[in-house]
Amino acid sequence: MKQHWWARAVLALACMVLAACGPKPPIRIGFLGGVAAQGFNVSEDGRNGALLAVEAINRTGGVRGRPLELVVREITFEKQHSQAMTEALLSARVEAMVGPFTSTQALAVLAQADAAGTLFVSPTANAPELGGRDDHFIRLNGALADSAAAYAALLVGRGQRRVAVAFDESNLAYSGQWLAAFRTSLAARGGAVVGETGFVSGPELPYAAVVRSLLAPAPDALLFIGRGADAARLAQQVRKQGSDLPLAAAEWAATESLIELGGQAVEGLLTAEPYDPSDTSARYQEFHRNYRARYGREPGFGALGSYDAVTVLAEAMARARQGESLKDAVLRHGPYQGLQHPIAIDRFGDSQRPLHFVVVRQGAFASLR
Structure with a gap:
């Protein structure tokens, strides 16, 4: 009986050693x-x-x-x-x-x-x-406000003081705050947001109507605050409606879908990234x-x-x-x-x-x- 007890103890110890030597959990x-x-x-x-x-x-x-x-x-x-x-x-x-x-x-x-x-x-x-x-x-x-201020400074420096903006309301915590910071920074530099049009991203988004509302106040430039896919389709509508206005998009849009879907319509579009693509x-x-x-x-x-x-x-x-x-x-x-x-x-x-x-x-x- 005693010998059997020791055998079990040795076996248990061996199992513990093997477990310790096995792969660790992720x-x-x-x-x-x-x-x-x-x-x-x-x-x-x-x-x-x-x-x-x-x-x-x-x-x-x-x-x-x-x-x-x-x-x-x-x-x-x-x-x-x-x-x-x-x-x-x-x-x-x-x-x-x-x-x-x-x-x-x-x-x-x-x-x-x-x-x-x-x-x-x-x-x-x-x-x-x-x-x-x-x-x-x-x-x-x-910080979001720093980004918006940098855009305002750059656009004013390019002579684009009257800017019309389309913004995605489905991510209003970002787009609404970005627009507010941009509006303030632009005004501080002598510019103005002359038109604001909200939209909700999705298959039923009326891109043509959004663009018509942006062009109505005769801006110097258009700015999109939304996903790359939406910015691309808005840009296409701008060109279809005969406008050659300069285009910009907040950094949210700086994805491959902007280029893939936008094609020639997004050539020259200004945006920004938190990384240097030329590194x-x-x-x-x-x-x-x-x-x-x-x-x-x-x-x-x-x-x-x-x-x-x-x-x-x-x-x-x-x-x-x-x-x-x-x-x-x-x-x-x-x-x-x-x-x-x-x-x-x-x-x-x-x-x-x-x-x-x-x-x-x-x-x-x-x-x-």
């Missing part, structure tokens, strides 16, 4: 992005960039010997749906989340992040309500090659932002002290090296990025010189 990171089929190209690019970052980190051993695993959920602009998908990720026991990508979606799930104590890192959402708060939301994009650094060029090889197209700013978001989370996890929350670790260990720029995050979880103005030239984004 660290699950949630990804909360828009539905690709509904034109959320920034989110689709973001998912692709996040996957490349996860794979790159896993090739070097993961985080403290544990691989990363990306758990993806898609969300719409409907508040209840965004909250339900967030709850699904929280139930999957993710340790952090990348996203959401729009300000409206981010504001819809902010309370859930704080209640769960789960850190959200958004590559792009930047409504004023998301900044200057001690919460579980990290904003990697620059020749080895770090960015390697990412660019890998992205093109995997997905067969140019990486958008959502892809770069998500890659940086995963990088920030992984480095903070690796350097966290015993018992330190991930939020505290992220805030304490910066700045982080992004694909193009160092990422400094302040005590409120806010960051800044330089804005790079580009124009569509021969079917590609070219840096404004």
Whole structure:
């Protein structure tokens, strides 16, 4: 009987040793992005960039010997749906989340992040309500008001003082605030927003009617605040209606869909990105090659932002002290090296990025010189 007891003890010990030597469980990171089929190209690019970052980190051993695993959920602009998908990720026991990508979606799930104590890192959402708060939301994009002011300064410098604006009301937390900041900055420089037309993105959007309302006050330029697909179709309507006015689009539109759908109509259109498309650094060029090889197209700013978001989370996890929350670790260990720029995050979880103005030239984004 005694011998049998020792045999069982030895067997149990052997099992414990084998378990300890086996593969460690993955660290699950949630990804909360828009539905690709509904034109959320920034989110689709973001998912692709996040996957490349996860794979790159896993090739070097993961985080403290544990691989990363990306758990993806898609969300719409409907508040209840965004909250339900967030709850699904929280139930999957993710340790952090990348996203959401729009300000409206981010504001819809902010309370859930704080209640769960789960850190959200958004590559792009930047409504004023998301900044200057001690919460579980990290904003990697620059302040919305700074972007709008930079556009105002550039347009006035080009002699475009009377601007008519179309803005997507489905993401009003971003587009409405962006327009308000642009209106104020333009007025401060002697210009004026002479026309404002709201629209709701979707298959029934009356692009022709929107453009007619924009052209009515005889502006010097037209500005679109919306997705790349909508900006492309609005630009086509502008040209169909016989106008050769200069066109601009807020940085939300700076995706491949703008060029693919807009064609000749978007040639010369001015927009901006939080990344430099002409960057020749080895770090960015390697990412660019890998992205093109995997997905067969140019990486958008959502892809770069998500890659940086995963990088920030992984480095903070690796350097966290015993018992330190991930939020505290992220805030304490910066700045982080992004694909193009160092990422400094302040005590409120806010960051800044330089804005790079580009124009569509021969079917590609070219840096404004």
